Amino acid sequence: MSRAKRRSEVSAKPDKSTIINAAALQDHLARSLTLDLRLRPRRPRKATIQSRENMSASNSEYRCVWVCETCTFENNERPRSSTCGRDSDRCSACGTQRNEQLQHRLTLAQKRGLVKRPPPKLTRDEWEDCEQQAEARGDTQHPCSICRESFGVKEQVILSCSHMFHLACITSFERFLRTNQRVCPLCRKQNYQKRNTTMASAFHRDYSAKRIQAVLRGFLARRQAAGLWQKFYSSGKGDPIRRRQFFANRVGKTTDRLVTAMSKRDDSIDALLAEFDKSLSMSRRVFQDNAPETETDPATGASFPGGDDWLAIFNKAKARNESECAICINSFGSSMAGVSLLSCSHAFHSQCLSAFEDFNIYEVSLCPVCRASYRSQTWLHVAQIASQTR
Missing domain, CATH: 3.30.40.10 (Zinc/RING finger domain, C3HC4 (zinc finger))
Incomplete structure (x- = not known):
């Protein structure tokens, strides 16, 4: 009986891997939801402290650079200041904004395969596919989904889920997000990647140029049409009624211009006389006290x-x-x-x-x-x- 009881107690004890998996899942959820568990920190050993100091000293001696993801140019790490702002985070060669994607260390749950790991960095071809998807969806023509304003020539970013936003809008959204995991404002995709793009700026310039060309061509066509109609009707061609109406309109417009010019001249004369009367009244007010009783x-x-x-x-x-x-x-x-x-x-x-x-x-x-x-x-x-x- 005693042996059977011992076997039942051993079988009732949970496996160590199950306990580790449960703790790993709890730790992952706590980190993802930014929960403060207020655990007592473990006192590090002296050897660990010395090794960290040695690593920091060696890292400080080595040159600090960051590699641009667009042109693979090595840029020197410079501290941010109020004067530089975001200019210190731009590539010196192509001017691309530095990717500030936080590379978090993998949690124990992700290492053990309980939770899906973050996706790897996208290649240049994959980024081109994302831009093609956004262009096919018409995101360049639509306003930003956060501020609901047109992209214009402001800085834009495209996410790995092919959604586009203003750089300032997505930065503000990430700043006030309550979780460590970045989530797309539209599709809620977690751990996304972002990259600077100029698709919307190019579309805005192209659209603005077309509008300017259309207005200019319309103005030139309307101005040339009046001369062509006058040349056509002056040669005696066309319907007599329309010819008479065309010249009557031309004479009416000329008369209106003359009347407008004369009215402006009369208004200028009246304004000059009114100014004279005002000056005279002011002079009378000055000498009014000295007037005889x-x-x-x-x-x-x-x-x-x-x-x-x-x-x-x-x-x-x-x-x-x-x-x-x-x-x-x-x-x-x-x-x-x-x-x-x-x-x-x-x-x-x-x-x-x-x-x-x-x-x-x-x-x-x-x-x-x-x-x-x-x-x-x-x-x-x-x-x-x-x-x-x-």
Whole structure:
């Protein structure tokens, strides 16, 4: 009985390979999902530390280069700086962007064949096949799938799954990706490879050149067509009705050009005269303070306040037929005694206007209605002068 029990216990124990496979799968999933297991790090031995220091010293002494995948040119490794930016990661011979594909070490699950290994680097023929697939699918004509803008002449990359993106867009997408494994934004292919391409830039230049040529050819054809039609109808050929209509249109266009030119000339003259009037008004404002308090009409000899056309102001205020003060909202009265007339043609009670000026916070007195600077005269005095001029 004891021997049978021991055999059952031995058979119940799991195989060591099964335990290793399970641990390898857990480690692979944890690394792929960037899970923090917070395991206690193993203290390295002194011999391991010394060997690593020796390797780092030997590597620092050896020249650091990286090989371009396009032209196989060896470029010196240069540290990045804020001034260089991405220019330090370009090939000195062909200008191709350096492939920043992270070459992760194989996990234990991948080494034991439990998980598929990353695909090997594509050859030049395979990259050409990817570009042909993208061109056949029309990716060069469509916008970038990330930013939804046309590729234009910006830097583009093509992935090993034959999808194209802007270099800045795919770099930003990779930066904010939450997993260590790179995934294509469209087909979700993992561990893809990318390479610089100029397919979309070439298509954009070709399309732009065709558009420019089409516009230029249309312009030249339309300009030559008018001369050809005129030569054709001038020789007496063609339908008489269409010939008459063609020359009528030519005469109408000539007339429109003449009218436009004359209107522009008139507008320029009007603008010049308006500028003269503006300068004259500004000059009058400058010398308005030095104007005499009263002036004499040469025709009648009547004296009236100077500096403004008070007769026109009085007639304008009288035509408005205002019967109450805008400050106190009381009527003026039939005799209009104690009423002041402003140079802006508004009338107020003299006491109301005086009180308003006492509480004025501005350096220049402004009209309570139109907010314009003014000079005031009594209504009866201006009315008397107006009656004398008649």
